[in-house]
Amino acid sequence: MSLGFRTFSVLIEAAAVALLSGAADATGNAKRGQEIAEKWCASCHQIAPGAMSFDESRPATFQEIADHPAIDESTLKTFFQAPHHEMPNFSVTDEVRDHLIAYIISLKHR
Secondary structure (H helix, E strand, O other): OOOHHHHHHHHHHHHHHHHHHHHOOOOOOOHHHHHHHHHOOOOOOOOOOOOOOOOOOOOOOOHHHHHHOOOOOOHHHHHHHHOOOOOOOOOOOOOHHHHHHHHHOOOOOO
């Protein structure tokens, strides 16, 4: 499983910040998160359960993100709050963020 160096670095930073800050768990709805991902994220990420990418130049799939051992709800919450150099600059509400996190977490180990 390869996330690409920059994506991996951002996720590790998010994990460290989440551990230090004690970020709260997400309370979103995975089904709603999937619908949002289909609309906003699928143009760059493969979002389907089980999707894997072997092309380092593409963004990590949601499955790869979910299955990474350092990823949990707190890590993803911190990730969504940080600037994303590889991603378009967009702002999401806490509710949308929590739905996306719930969907990603629902993919873990599928």
